[in-house]
Amino acid sequence: MKAAPFAYVRPTRLGDVVAELVRADEDGGGKVIAGGQSLVPVLAMRLGRPSTLVDITDVDELKQVDLIDGSLRVGAAVRQRRVERDFRGVVPLLSQALPWVGHREIRSRGTVCGSLAHADPAAEMPAVASCLGATLEVTGPGGARRIAAEKFFSGAMTTCLGPTEVVTAVRIPLPRQGDGFGFAELARRHGDFAVAGVAVRVRTRGGTVEEAAVTAFGVSDRPRYRDLRDELQGAVERAGVDAIGIARELGDAVTAMADQIVTTAGDSHGSSQYRRRVLRALATRELVHAYQSSLEPPR
Incomplete structure (x- = not known):
């Protein structure tokens, strides 16, 4: 058509x-x-x-990428490929997720903010923004406002953006000492929509888990955020530093999380039950990986 x-x-x-x-x-x-x-x-x-x-591609102020106030600020006209290439490692979770967004040719045209505004429930960028506590800058007839990513997405391809408002930038917090990250998704082919995926951020201090944020995508009508700090801390206390032991101890908590947040009815790519199994496996693995990464000394 x-x-x-x-x-x-x-x-x-x-x-x-x-x-x-x-x-x-x-x-x-x-x-x-x-x-x-x-x-x-x-x-x-x-x-x-x-x-x-x-x-909006001729609006110069929307083409800027800046490190400001402890955040990476990405303008609405900035291509995904530019962030992937020129700011690799600045926000580790963003760097891990961007290669999964379509193919390189897609990322050479697509924008970070465009993916957020489109709000596809199987897209990587909304999940990353929610997991990292990003803030979207929006401008409309009434002036500018800021919206937390967790509140920006209201449903499948639906946001709280008004019909006369435009996303002008997204501010993504920079990592701090003691942060560890994990990202994984399952798709039929690389570049396809995710059947299920997770973005994970763990923050530790002195071996104690302060945060364990898990955001799932591809399993509901929007990114679904959960804090498993207490569950991860308990698993570490019982299993020590053994990765397999931590994963085993996390089993019940991650299963309960998957049962709560997988709300899709399923499709030809996978039933809801299949997505729960995939989400459990990915979330457990990436939680352990992010925890171990958080313990590594800064480079």
């Missing part, structure tokens, strides 16, 4: 972007486009019929 007819504008200032969205909202609604890797297929299948596409 081909997209339904639409108008196309390419402003060079953020204020003009908002103005175009306000104007489009009076005439059937507008959509922001940057990389187009998520939006164009939606248009081609006529699952979305905006009256206007507002291209």
Whole structure:
């Protein structure tokens, strides 16, 4: 199929972007486009019929990547491949997840913020943002506001973003001493949508677990966050430093988590029960890996 007819504008200032969205909202609604890797297929299948596409790729202030206030701030027009290439290792969990986003050609056009705004429940970037406690910067007619990633996603491909608002940047906290990370997903082929996946962050101090954040994706209508700090600390106390022992001790807690957060009805790629088994295996392995990484001395 081909997209339904639409108008196309390419402003060079953020204020003009908002103005175009306000104007489009009076005439059937507008959509922001940057990389187009998520939006164009939606248009081609006529699952979305905006009256206007507002291209933000010429807005200079949205092309910046900065290290500021203990965060990596990524502008809305910044390509995924640029972050993957030029900021490798700055945010380890982001670096681990980006190679799983489609293929290199997709990441050369797709944007980090675009993936967040699209809010695909099987996408990697929303899960990473939720796990790391990222903050999205949003601008609309009423001015600018900041939204915690955990509150930004409200359902499958649905966010709390207003029809005349645009995501301008995401702030991703930089790692601190004692942080360890893990990321894994299962897909039929590399680049396919995830059947199930996890992003994990563990923070320790003096051998004590202070945080153990697990965010699952591909198993519900949005990223699902859980803090397993007490469960991981208990497993470590009972099993010591033995990875297999920690994994065994985590079994019941991770099983309970999977039973709670896997809400998909299943599809041709896997039933809900299969996704629970995959999620249990991935979450257990990455929790142990992240815990062990958190104990390593800083390089």
